[in-house]
Amino acid sequence: MGQLTLKNIVKRFGAIEVVKSVSLEVADGEFMVFVGPSGCGKSTLLRMIAGLEHTSGGDIVIDGRRVNDLPPVKRGIAMVFQSYALYPHMSVYENIAFPLRVERAPEATIREKVEAAAKILHLDQRLEQKPGMLSGGQRQRVAIGRAIVRDPEIFLFDEPLSNLDAALRADMRIELTRLHKQLGATMIYVTHDQVEAMTMADRIVVLNAGYIAQVGAPLELYHKPRNTFVAGFIGNPRMNMLPVTGIEVTAAGVEVDFQGQRLLIPVAGHKALAGAPLTLGIRPEHVGIGRGEANMTITPNVVEQLGAQTIGYAPLPGREETFCFVLPGSQSTADDQPVEVSFRAADCHLFDAEGQALERMGQFD
Incomplete structure (x- = not known):
């Protein structure tokens, strides 16, 4: 069993509250990822689960047992840090075996468990080597073996x-x-790294300023973000946010004015949205070259040629944000040359004045 329940978890450092009434259920066998910007409280929350930080309020329950007052070794958890924290003078075998030796496990048990972990991690041919002889990815696998x-x-x-380079990170994912x-x-x-979150997780917890902004499966967060923070954080490059004005709310959706063009966005709304300032969200990968339902002329000042993709960034008059579009690598555009781009209303998201998403009607195409 490996069920975890967090009930109204709070963490304060002095007068500063860094984790704010977080409640969460993690199912047995689930791969859950905490993601968010620096300072959002994700590592602090993990350290409280591990017992490395005391909670200021709330309960941590593992398999039905409240563990707030238990030391880390009694909680039934194992932690792998950013730093490998390996003993350089010990072999791979002894590094993996170290927690079992601390527990004074029988030698036969130690050998059985170390060899089983090494086989899982493809380290069985490295057991007699020292950490200095290993690559970064292999060292991290030794640290994981010590947890296993x-x-x-x-x-x-x-x-x-x-601490790994891009290629090794992809391999280790x-x-x-x-x-x-x-x-x-x-x-x-x-x-x-939201790419790690999207590729590995069963569910993602997006944290912002100590709060849970949204919990959901990767594609749920991508297609149905709850607010502008999640919409901008999940997805790479980030979602474009454009100001629009509500015109009319119908059974088919909310009609908005976008730069003099009328767009019917398939979201559920209410009459108060008519005449209200709203935010339209469109992902860069849903923007194309040429005319379509919604059109705008932009002048990209940076164009990135990545082979498989071409990514352009253009300033928007009177706004700090840039407008981003993603094209196939075979379709290029030049720096500082005006280009007409377009997108479909069906691909758009709509957010109210408080940044909360209006619920989509039906599925994305």
């Missing part, structure tokens, strides 16, 4: 891939996903 041998109910990962499927254990993973 403890047979924890819950694995906690605190930005474990941050695959390794961790495979490991989760193989072990079937509950895993909670903290990252600031």
Whole structure:
């Protein structure tokens, strides 16, 4: 079992409240990812679950047992940090075996568990080597092996891939996903990288300023963000936000004025939205070159040629944000040259004056 329940968790450092009444259910065997910008409280929340930080309020319950007052070793968890924290003078075998030796486990048990973990992590040919002889990805696997041998109910990962280069991070994402499927254990993973969150998680918890902004499956957050914060954080490049004015609310959706063009956005609304300032969201990958339902002329001042994609960024008059569009790599555009772009109303999101999303009607195409 590896069920976790957080009930109104609060953390204060002096007068500053950094985690604000967080409640969450994590199912047995689930891969849950905490994601958000620096300072949102995600690592602090993980450290409270681990017992490395005391809670200022609320309850942490693991498999039906309140663990607030238990030390980390009694909680049935194992934590993997950003730093590998390996002993350089010890072999891979002894690094993995270290927590079992602290528990004074029998030598036969130690060998059985270390060899089983090494096989899972493809380290069985490296057991006699020292950490200095390994790559960054292999060292992180040793740190994960040290967690596996403890047979924890819950694995906690605190930005474990941050120290790796881009290629190794991609490889390790695959390794961790495979490991989760193989072990079937509950895993909670903290990252600031929304690509890691989208590719690995069963569900994502998006945190903002100590609050939970939204919890959901990756594609649920992508297609149906609850507010402008989630809409802008999930997705790369981030969603474009454009000012519009409500015109009319009908059974088919909310009609808005976008730069003199009338667009019917398929979202549920109420009469008070007529004449109100709203925010229209459109993802860069849903913008195309040429005329369509909604049109605008922009002048990109930065164009990135990535091979598979071409990404353009254009300033918007009177606004700090830039407008971004993503094209196929075979379709290019030039810096500082005006270009007409367009998008469909069906691909748009709509947010009220408080930044809350209006509920979509039906599914995205």
